[in-house]
Amino acid sequence: MTTQTLRRRSSSRPIKPAVKREEDGSRILRSQPQPARVAQKKDATLRIIPLGGMEEVGRNMTVFEYGRDIVILDMGIQFPEEDMPGIDYIIPNINYLKGKEKNIRAIIFSHGHLDHIGAAPILLEKLGYPPIIGRDLTLAFVKKRLEDYQANSAKKLKTISIKSVSDRFSLGKFNIGFFEVEHSIMDAVGVIINSPCGTIVHPGDWTMEKDPESGRLLTYEYLAKLPSPKILMLESLGATDFRTETVSEKEMYENLERLIWEAPGRVIIGTFSSQIKRIGRLLEYAEKIGKKVALDGYSMKMNVEIAKQLGYIKIARGALISVSEIHKHPDNKVIVICTGAQGEGNAVLSRIISDNHKYIKIQKNDTIIFSSSVIPGNERTIQRLKDSLYRKCDNVVHTEVMDVHTSGHSNAQNIKEIIKQIHPDFFLPVYANHYFLKEATKLAVEIGMPKDRIFVLDNGSIIEFDKNGEVKILSKKVDTSYVFVDGLGIGDVGQVVLRDRQAMAQDGMFVIIVTVDSQTGEVRNSPDIISRGFIYMRESKELLYQVRERVKEIVRRAAGHQAPINHDLIKDNIRDKIGQFLYTKTERRPMVLPVVIEV
């Protein structure tokens, strides 16, 4: 039973929490008394502001605000769309929180997937490292992410571990509780955020699937007893999944185990690096039947190491071997579990397939299993990956041909079921593309939820609940424009840079450098042309000759052999006329960039 009392720092720093363990083992976390603060206004409202996750998958982050207390759920990244070339990822825009840093009581992380924790290194730093709350594995993943981003930054974290779902935290006027959920990563947790104006129930990402051991469904009826009004914020990715039969974890493990058992040679399993539970189960099974497991992929090895240190998975001595040692074992005693099943260029599976892996060359009798789903946008890449694999190997298994993966997300039936069980007063579908959210509202209506109690928010919407049970969506939204991360730059790549990248990707660029004598206004030498991505220059000499002649003519007319020459006029003319000329000849529109140098 420990009580940490932390001194309050300057007002720009967050208020550090006091944690007190109650007699039933649950803990209470209170902000220090804040004498300088104006008393909470009586008519404060509960505001819910999703900064991301309402229009896309990823970039999940929601602000809960009551008076001067702010609690935040998740800080995820979004992967770039096709029209965002070169962008590494997108983080939530936190302009709304500027000036409110001191109100932030804590960030809660529902689980350790990147679309929930990925932006933590950048955003926590910007917000002055407010306390973070999560289960141990989740917190360990957040720490690792910080360290990978910047060495020694994790020591700035103030972490509060959820030891049990019965833990309770008091954060300003908010009371925080938890409940068990099932998802495709260990330590996912459902969050209850109680405020004077309503109680939010938020499972994070969730599935209702059968417990693989007991064969039971998780139930949530007990949440129906939470204080009213209950506001259910529900991840609704499965809103259009109308299958009545979905794959159970049990069936999936049976398939995987049979494949491993029957494999004539090595088994290579590609999966997500966060699939700790699955990796743990496969390690156990391998141990049981006397096969060795090699893990490959930085993130996977790190995640397993973290899970092992925290005691989440047990690895028997000698069960794990290094991928550099697999040749020392008979092929049919070797299992490789690796990353790259999405076709990521540098990941292990891609390197294996393209013969760029130091230790693994695919053999005809390998069994290669894609124990993963296809993230939208990766379809074509994964098709090509499969094509290459099928060429090199006779036993390629993926979800199209066998159930070797479960998604960790609920289907339409589950969504209806959880709504029935929790019986919320308000329903806010979240954490998916807009159209899934709309489809989820239809499911809720089908089971009797009144339409006027369902709200589909946008990123940046502000929904306000007052003490009288009134609810409204404000007409003004907060800024949630994209913040792109590209290399070391955060937010420095904007629409202009992106548009240029797209344009150059389409038809390339065409730089024309013309040297003009400042005395006479005459072109000196032949104009230089640098072009990339437009045409193959060596085979286009005639076209380039014609361009040079035209450029000289343009300068001649514009400069009129007189100084001072009109730079802008020459440049505009080159841009327009050469652009038009190139289009006529090629039907392509390279970006034409004129440079006039006066000597």
Added chain:
Amino acid sequence: MTTQTLRRRSSSRPIKPAVKREEDGSRILRSQPQPARVAQKKDATLRIIPLGGMEEVGRNMTVFEYGRDIVILDMGIQFPEEDMPGIDYIIPNINYLKGKEKNIRAIIFSHGHLDHIGAAPILLEKLGYPPIIGRDLTLAFVKKRLEDYQANSAKKLKTISIKSVSDRFSLGKFNIGFFEVEHSIMDAVGVIINSPCGTIVHPGDWTMEKDPESGRLLTYEYLAKLPSPKILMLESLGATDFRTETVSEKEMYENLERLIWEAPGRVIIGTFSSQIKRIGRLLEYAEKIGKKVALDGYSMKMNVEIAKQLGYIKIARGALISVSEIHKHPDNKVIVICTGAQGEGNAVLSRIISDNHKYIKIQKNDTIIFSSSVIPGNERTIQRLKDSLYRKCDNVVHTEVMDVHTSGHSNAQNIKEIIKQIHPDFFLPVYANHYFLKEATKLAVEIGMPKDRIFVLDNGSIIEFDKNGEVKILSKKVDTSYVFVDGLGIGDVGQVVLRDRQAMAQDGMFVIIVTVDSQTGEVRNSPDIISRGFIYMRESKELLYQVRERVKEIVRRAAGHQAPINHDLIKDNIRDKIGQFLYTKTERRPMVLPVVIEV
């Protein structure tokens, strides 16, 4: 009963066909006697050479060669992959046919989809317009495609129409026959290519689905009686579709009709422009219930016009209205059928959604139906399209929520069934990604086909059947490297140009222009920098200053204040050192392009 006798032209031109109608109505097409030709060698073999369609969907084109006779099936285009920015489409590489043009007896088109006819304008011209064979609608689509590509080019076509599946053509040593197939476009036809070394059965794209009127399945048992050895070349896109229940055309039409009947306002249906049959059916239904139909999208309007002229669909007077007139009718009497359900930027549906359509603004009570499948690679775009639609409209229907589309392709069950019925001696799965072809071989093996009689070819593979029933795949392949079409250029964009486009899309480009005094070797003025797609220049003045200083230093050291200056050394140094500097500062690698101008 007509007999056309066509004179033979110069040897570089194809031999024109003689068409003779037999008494049973079938026609025989014979090459003119060719006295100058060396007699066919007795040991000629049948060669099958797929130039495309074995490693991807699209670019379908197969060469059948026996001695000096060549028959070709299909000339399709492939749409570009993500790593081919700016490319319009890819056409089959016909290097193998160079010098063999005079041997080409005919091109047969199985049906009018672009992945089967799209490359015709370019390839027919290159091959000197050999005769083309197809059903009327297919031929009309080929003609249209030629005219769109180049006005007045269609008159160069020598077309031979398949009037009935009992038509027979004799093309050199090949005898060509046909059989009925079902596909998602009218006038699809299965092709039988008989040669002295084997009989190829090729349904083109096909499905075995129930005839919507009679409820019967198409059967192919009668094809089992064709002369041996029978070589089944089977489009196998559905090889991993293990659903036992697929949507029938009947159910789809029932759903579409119910939606149209119940629609509170306008109905907007997005579908493929080639869905003539579906459009025809919807026109009939609209007429029956007193609604008006407006078509929108150039290709769709043209296709419907062609089909109407040929009598394939009947359109009652007044049933069709112009999209500019829809406002003259009550909303619930209007149906718009349009293109763009794949999210193509310029297509009608995209323009409607982005409020760029002249006559259609989406209304809340519109019913918008995606009667189409998702072409792999378009998933994200279509998700965004749906998101936008769901925002503007309460009734959006797509295949995730209702069966409003049938694919026109068979599933795994059908593949097994057709193999059983035709009972081929050899099985060659075709017209799909490699991994589907491999999966199709598994299906064939499951129903007892010997493994050594199944061949999965690559693009460019040569498989040879001789008179003794021996078969081999030659070790050498023919050239099937990509031929990219970009604007007016055919094949002028190669890997170099593409790589540059990709590089600039990732991190942009950075041109440094340094003017050096040829007398002194000194830098004149400040170096010019032009950068696009890298950083936002206006906010990076400090970085640019540092670059300029470094460039000056590089020139100073390399030139050593002496003439003649070493251009290459300066350029190499700028490229390397500035590239490295920019990476250190930004972790981005723009394409650095140095220009040294001597004055």
